[in-house]
C-alpha cells in the first residue's frame with residue numbers, strides 16, 4: 263500500500279477541510295442509539311462510501327443485552343405562560359434527554375425542575391444526557407437559563423415515540439488480497455456533538471474512501487454503530503467471523519486541539535499496539551499512551567474476555583478529560599481541520615505500517631554481504647541521511663532471519679519504520695532479501 267503522497271501537507275490540509283465539512287453536514291441531526299437520526303446519518307455517509315445498512319429488530323437478544331425499542335422525536339419545547347417557546351428542541355437537540363418518553367402536560371416550576379438538568383460549573387453550556395434503559399423524560403438547559411425560569415405555569419411537550427422498531431448500523435467491507443481483516447469502528451449515536459463523535463465518524467468515512475483507491479494486502483471492515491449496544495449487536499451477529507480480525511482501532515474524539523492518545527488493546531502488545539506506538543513516537547508533537555482499562559468506548563466489547571480482539575483506541579484528549587465533553591461546547595468550533603488532518607495522517611501511517619510489516623529472509627546470511635559491489639554503499643562518506651539508510655540496510659540484513667518483522671527491526675534498531683521499509687525495498691531489488699511467506 264502506498265500512501266498516495268499523503269505525506270504532503272497540502273493534501274492533508276484538504277482532507278482536514280473535507281472531514282470538517284462532513285461533520286458540519288451531520289451536526290444538526292438528532293441521533294441516538296436507534297431511530298431515524300442514525301438512518302439519516304448513514305445516508306449522508308453514503309455520499310462518501312457505499313455503506314451497507316443493517317436493521318436489527320427490537321427485542322433481539324445480544325449476549326446479556328436486548329436491542330431496545332426504537333426512539334424517534336419530531337419536536338419538543340417548554341412554553342411559558344405567555345405561550346412562548348423558551349426551550350426549543352428545534353434550536354438545539356441537546357435540550358431533550360435522549361430516549362425521553364413522550365410527555366404533554368402543564369406544570370408548575372417545582373415539578374418541572376425535577377426534569378431539568380444543567381451544568382452549574384459552565385453556566386452557558388447545555389449538557390448532553392441520556393436515559394436509554396430507564397423510561398423517563400427530561401430537558402437540558404444552560405444553568406443561566408434555568409435561573410431565569412419564573413414561578414408561573416409551563417407547558418411541557420416532548421413529541422417522541424418509543425416503540426418496537428430496529429437498531430440501525432452501517433458497515434463497509436473492502437476486500438484485500440487476504441481474508442485477514444483490519445477493523446475500524448466508530449459510534450454514531452450522539453446528537454449535535456462534534457468531537458465525541460462526529461470527528462470519529464467523518465474520519466473513518468474518509469479513511470475508508472482513501473483506502474478504497476489503493477491495492478490492499480488486508481481486507482478492511484468499517485463499522486458505524488451506536489455505542490455499546492451497536493458493538494454488542496455486531497459481535498453477536500458476526501461471532502463466527504471475528505477470528506479474521508487481526509488488527510483494529512476504535513476511533514473517537516479525533517478533532518480537538520489536544521495531543522494524540524492511544525489506549526492499548528487488552529492484549530497490551532498486539533501488533534496494532536506496537537504499530538500505533540511506533541508511529542506516534544516518530545510523529546511530530548507530544549502524545550500519550552494509556553494501558554487498557556475496561557472503561558471507554560467500544561473497545562470494551564471488542565476486548566471483552568470472550569473475544570479479546572487486538573483492538574485499541576485512538577483519540578486525542580481522552581473522553582471526560584476536556585470540559586467541553588458531552589456539552590453544547592463540543593461544537594463545530596471545537597474540532598478543527600488541522601487536528602482532524604493530523605489524526606487522519608497518523609491513522610494512515612499506522613495502516614501503512616501494518617500493510618508493510620512483513621518478514622524477510624537474508625539470502626546471504628553468512629557474513630555481511632558486500633553492499634558496495636551491488637551499488638548499495640555510497641563510496642564517499644555522505645550525509646547523515648545516507649549513513650542512516652546504510653545503517654537501516656545492515657539492521658534489516660541482520661534481523662531478516664525469518665523471525666523478525668520489519669517493525670521488530672525498526673524497534674530494535676531505534677530507526678523509523680519508513681527508513682527500514684525503504685532499506686528492505688532496496689535489498690529486495692538487489693536480490694539480497696526474499697519475503698518469507700505463510
Ligand SMILES: [Zn+2]
Nearest residue numbers: 452458581588
Ligand atoms: Zn460520548
